[in-house]
Amino acid sequence: MAVTRLGRNPMYQQIADALREQIADGRLAPEAKLPTEAELRAEYDVSRETVRKALGVLVNEGLVISARPQGHFVRKRQPMVFRPQAEFRKRPYSPEMDAFMTEYSAEGREPRQEIEVAIVEPPEEVAKRLQVEAGELVAVRKRVRYLDGEPFNINDSYFPLGIVRDSEVMRPEDIGRGANEVLAELGYRQVRALDELYFRMPTPDQAHRLDLGPGTPIGYHIATGYTSEGKPVRVAITVLPGDRHVVSYERHRDVPSEEA
Amino acid sequence: MAVTRLGRNPMYQQIADALREQIADGRLAPEAKLPTEAELRAEYDVSRETVRKALGVLVNEGLVISARPQGHFVRKRQPMVFRPQAEFRKRPYSPEMDAFMTEYSAEGREPRQEIEVAIVEPPEEVAKRLQVEAGELVAVRKRVRYLDGEPFNINDSYFPLGIVRDSEVMRPEDIGRGANEVLAELGYRQVRALDELYFRMPTPDQAHRLDLGPGTPIGYHIATGYTSEGKPVRVAITVLPGDRHVVSYERHRDVPSEEA
Numbered sequence: 456m457a458v459t460r461l462g463r464n465p466m467y468q469q470i471a472d473a474l475r476e477q478i479a480d481g482r483l484a485p486e487a488k489l490p491t492e493a494e495l496r497a498e499y500d501v502s503r504e505t506v507r508k509a510l511g512v513l514v515n516e517g518l519v520i521s522a523r524p525q526g527h528f529v530r531k532r533q534p535m536v537f538r539p540q541a542e543f544r545k546r547p548y549s550p551e552m553d554a555f556m557t558e559y560s561a562e563g564r565e566p567r568q569e570i571e572v573a574i575v576e577p578p579e580e581v582a583k584r585l586q587v588e589a590g591e592l593v594a595v596r597k598r599v600r601y602l603d604g605e606p607f608n609i610n611d612s613y614f615p616l617g618i619v620r621d622s623e624v625m626r627p628e629d630i631g632r633g634a635n636e637v638l639a640e641l642g643y644r645q646v647r648a649l650d651e652l653y654f655r656m657p658t659p660d661q662a663h664r665l666d667l668g669p670g671t672p673i674g675y676h677i678a679t680g681y682t683s684e685g686k687p688v689r690v691a692i693t694v695l696p697g698d699r700h701v702v703s704y705e706r707h708r709d710v711p712s713e714e715a
Numbered sequence: 716m717a718v719t720r721l722g723r724n725p726m727y728q729q730i731a732d733a734l735r736e737q738i739a740d741g742r743l744a745p746e747a748k749l750p751t752e753a754e755l756r757a758e759y760d761v762s763r764e765t766v767r768k769a770l771g772v773l774v775n776e777g778l779v780i781s782a783r784p785q786g787h788f789v790r791k792r793q794p795m796v797f798r799p800q801a802e803f804r805k806r807p808y809s810p811e812m813d814a815f816m817t818e819y820s821a822e823g824r825e826p827r828q829e830i831e832v833a834i835v836e837p838p839e840e841v842a843k844r845l846q847v848e849a850g851e852l853v854a855v856r857k858r859v860r861y862l863d864g865e866p867f868n869i870n871d872s873y874f875p876l877g878i879v880r881d882s883e884v885m886r887p888e889d890i891g892r893g894a895n896e897v898l899a900e901l902g903y904r905q906v907r908a909l910d911e912l913y914f915r916m917p918t919p920d921q922a923h924r925l926d927l928g929p930g931t932p933i934g935y936h937i938a939t940g941y942t943s944e945g946k947p948v949r950v951a952i953t954v955l956p957g958d959r960h961v962v963s964y965e966r967h968r969d970v971p972s973e974e975a
Contacts, residue, residue, distance in 0.1 A: 534913075539966065543969060550945060648965070649966075650964040652934070655777065656775060656930050658776065659732075672932030685811070697913065697932065706800060707907055708804075
């Protein structure tokens with residue numbers, strides 16, 4: 456995105472703009488050290504306060520990390536692809552998605568997850584989507600996923616208790632074939648899903664659990680899975696730190712015969 | 716999301732947690748006035764500084780708006796559905812998406828857009844996706860969309876100049892049948908697209924153009940459209956303020972015959 460430069464923009468913003476441009480075009484690479492406060496003061500002939508304000512803008516945008524006393528550094532972004540379609544379609548269909556997945560592959564990074572299972576009164580946003588009555592209990596599998604020891608995302612999946620009560624879903628262990636397959640074996644195969652994606656600032660609890668720096672928004676992904684009869688049998692909420700993820704979908708134009 | 720409460724959480728955070736919970740469960744409805752600083756001080760027996768810190772947390776999370784001297788208010792969220800699939804499939808297929816679209820309908824709200832057309836050297840992220848050489852120029856249609864006079868999102872669509880040079884795409888006017896249809900008429904029908912969605916803090920320029928309050932992240936949606944030969948002919952970048960949008964997709968399990 457081209458940054459519009461107006462002569463009337465305050466100086467700290469012009470400095471932030473200049474540095475942002477250098478980050479965007481790669482002159483300042485990920486993990487590179489920014490010029491020091493003294494260097495910026497000399498270069499732009501401004502006060503220490505102006506320089507600090509400029510750097511503060513970039514920290515709040517999540518582009519720069521302040522690591523005193525060493526200085527300021529360009530934030531490294533190594534996003535992981537979150538591909539909700541993988542659930543119903545293991546292999547991408549298009550060469551473009553194939554190439555994209557390869558570019559962002561997490562290969563060689565060590566995955567790990569922590570799983571907790573509980574029976575709870577669901578939050579309202581879950582109760583509504585699962586269509587359960589007030590006070591009705593549901594099962595939840597709460598997972599924190601790590602890559603190379605760093606927390607990458609949080610996934611909480613909710614299920615009607617009546618369906619999963621005596622199943623593997625209730626065990627706090629990895630389910631090799633996936634919870635969706637267990638639901639299918641129980642007679643509740645999901646054939647459709649509705650995805651909702653919101654962009655928010657994290658709550659302090661999320662920031663803590665995901666070790667988020669300032670200026671790091673989250674994607675809040677809610678997937679509701681339905682059987683062919685339209686019964687919702689799963690609500691999966693994934694919290695995706697913006698500095699670690701890109702969400703991706705592939706789309707195809709319908710062939711005319713399917714448009715009828 | 717249940718908020719974990721630990722006895723050792725600082726007081727300002729406990730107050731923020733309590734207010735956040737009231738906002739989440741609707742006791743404090745959108746646009747409701749929060750208790751005054753004096754009321755919160757009395758209720759929790761804390762200093763003015765602690766109360767201000769608690770309110771600051773909620774402002775930074777984008778949940779609360781500070782409107783001095785009137786006080787603090789719960790932010791109203793009236794998101795619009797952004798449905799990238801609408802491009803290739805006008806009508807949703809599933810009853811769930813139908814219901815969802817109806818719930819969030821913008822019906823009765825007055826849409827308007829400003830359109831600007833230019834020939835530019837594309838930003839690197841566009842050049843890469845359109846597979847154009849360094850220095851090659853492209854056409855861009857820049858749109859700001861408004862609802863009821865408020866800016867809702869920014870959409871910049873880039874096209875190879877050679878394809879659209881003498882077409883309607885170059886006129887700064889609404890194209891009733893859509894730019895994609897014009898491309899198809901020119902022999903470049905898009906049959907596939909790859910969507911990427913990033914979550915970021917806005918740049919000052921975006922915050923200004925979209926009139927964003929503090930604590931408002933953006934969704935950054937990049938759609939690349941391909942012909943059946945795999946030629947990229949369009950890159951559309953949409954900036955979606957988090958307080959005004961939900962992105963939604965519907966998914967279907969492939970029937971086995973299509974998995975081959």
